[in-house]
Amino acid sequence: MMFGAVEQLLREKIGLDSGTVGLSVIRHALRERMSACQISELQDYWQLLAGSPSELQELINAVVVPETWFFRDREAFTAMTRHARARMRPGQPIMLLSLPCSTGEEPYSMAMAMFDAGFGAQDFKIDAVDVSTGNLAAAERAVYGRNSFRGDFLEFRGRYLEAAEGGLRPEVRVLKQVRFRLGNLFDPAASYGPAPYDIIFCRNLLIYFNRNLQDRALVCLKTLLAPDGLLLVGPAESGLPILHGFASARLPMAFAFTNVEPAKAPRMVAPSKSRFGPATPAPISDVSKVLSPIRPASSNAAKVERSVHPSERAAQSLASVERTANAGRVAEAKELARTHLGEYGPSAEIFYLLGLAQDAEDARSEAIQNYRKALYLEPRHQEALAHLALLLRKQGDIAGAEALTGRLGRIGKRSGT
Ligand SMILES: C[S@@+](CC[C@H](N)C(=O)[O-])C[C@H]1O[C@@H](n2cnc3c(N)ncnc32)[C@H](O)[C@@H]1O
Numbered sequence: 001m002m003f004g005a006v007e008q009l010l011r012e013k014i015g016l017d018s019g020t021v022g023l024s025v026i027r028h029a030l031r032e033r034m035s036a037c038q039i040s041e042l043q044d045y046w047q048l049l050a051g052s053p054s055e056l057q058e059l060i061n062a063v064v065v066p067e068t069w070f071f072r073d074r075e076a077f078t079a080m081t082r083h084a085r086a087r088m089r090p091g092q093p094i095m096l097l098s099l100p101c102s103t104g105e106e107p108y109s110m111a112m113a114m115f116d117a118g119f120g121a122q123d124f125k126i127d128a129v130d131v132s133t134g135n136l137a138a139a140e141r142a143v144y145g146r147n148s149f150r151g152d153f154l155e156f157r158g159r160y161l162e163a164a165e166g167g168l169r170p171e172v173r174v175l176k177q178v179r180f181r182l183g184n185l186f187d188p189a190a191s192y193g194p195a196p197y198d199i200i201f202c203r204n205l206l207i208y209f210n211r212n213l214q215d216r217a218l219v220c221l222k223t224l225l226a227p228d229g230l231l232l233v234g235p236a237e238s239g240l241p242i243l244h245g246f247a248s249a250r251l252p253m254a255f256a257f258t259n260v261e262p263a264k265a266p267r268m269v270a271p272s273k274s275r276f277g278p279a280t281p282a283p284i285s286d287v288s289k290v291l292s293p294i295r296p297a298s299s300n301a302a303k304v305e306r307s308v309h310p311s312e313r314a315a316q317s318l319a320s321v322e323r324t325a326n327a328g329r330v331a332e333a334k335e336l337a338r339t340h341l342g343e344y345g346p347s348a349e350i351f352y353l354l355g356l357a358q359d360a361e362d363a364r365s366e367a368i369q370n371y372r373k374a375l376y377l378e379p380r381h382q383e384a385l386a387h388l389a390l391l392l393r394k395q396g397d398i399a400g401a402e403a404l405t406g407r408l409g410r411i412g413k414r415s416g417t
Contacts, residue, residue, distance in 0.1 A: 079254035081117035101128035104139030348378030
């Protein structure tokens with residue numbers, strides 16, 4: 001009974017969903033706090049909790065998952081610098097937000113990547129927000145051990161970090177770019193700085209929420225992001241923004257989304273060409289071809305249509321399905337996808353888009369089937385892998401989800417991301 005009340009309190013305060021994170025995590029945090037307070041009865045701890053904001057903060061500190069490391073999902077940082085370059089305005093720094101920032105590895109990596117891309121200290125500002133005072137204290141102390149450095153891409157250590165007692169610390173010029181704040185994604189009164197932000201990293205937080213709270217979180221993020229801003233989420237969260245009017249930036253392994261009217265969104269990459277390698281921006285002329293509307297197959301228009309190469313028509317048709325899905329017109333997107341299948345035959349991309357539309361309607365088993373078909377045709381289809389992993393996780397198939405996430409990671413490593 002009391003345990004249920006604690007569970008509910010954590011859900012209300014920080015969005016933590018016991019169904020997703022597992023009851024054992026909450027039990028473990030409770031045991032830790034009760035022992036620290038020398039309380040043996042849950043009832044007594046509940047009374048303390050109800051009247052003590054500082055104890056609630058301690059419980060939050062104990063229950064959150066702080067897992068993070070430098071340059072986690074490297075391609076996200078490339079997407080960030082590319083977007084920042086496109087948004088440079090004289091005299092106005094690019095505004096970046098890391099929410100949640102955990103123990104600081106993410107925002108410090110953002111600063112290093114911005115310096116590497118040629119930005120000066122005055123060209124950008126990073127706000128870093130987290131709900132855990134413990135994590136923020138560690139972020140401000142900024143001394144990092146082995147766990148914070150994973151993967152093969154570690155040469156940044158020699159350039160930006162220096163030895164400190166107990167580990168390595170980012171140089172002062174990196175530290176100075178980041179301003180840490182205590183804040184809660186769900187707290188409308190929280191001040192994150194002079195929003196809107198050009199770029200928001202909100203990675204590996206949404207996975208701990210249930211569907212309702214994920215929806216609320218994305219609404220909050222939308223209000224914090226500039227109209228043409230870029231949102232970066234974690235690999236297992238990449239199915240969510242598209243349900244809230246964001247459009248995929250189509251940068252492999254970056255899990256990046258633009259906050260624009262989908263029909264107006266410039267595609268950074270032509271579809272299906274660069275899925276497996278580092279993204280290369282498509283020339284503007286190619287992009288506009290891909291985005292141009294499909295003409296009705298009649299009269300003069302049909303003649304023009306017939307003169308277009310079939311592969312280009314198929315690409316246009318795919319782009320149209322995707323635009324429609326991005327615009328939230330799910331039934332129409334499904335219809336267009338089926339027409340496309342009839343006309344151009346099966347392809348990984350169309351099964352993926354059909355899965356996406358079904359995902360948006362919460363038709364999970366159909367979506368899973370279509371993601372699987374996409375992967376049958378293209379085993380390294382990264383978006384299909386990420387979305388399928390998310391769905392399997394939601395269905396409680398954690399082992400299946402983790403196997404897919406592992407596959408995604410290996411693909412990323414092989415393609416150097
Ligand atoms: C797994 S870490 C993710 C860190 C980093 N973004 C990354 O991807 O490496 C999750 C962080 O979310 C924070 N957190 C949990 N609920 C939050 C909320 N409602 N608002 C802000 N931060 C929250 C936790 O304190 C924890 O530091």
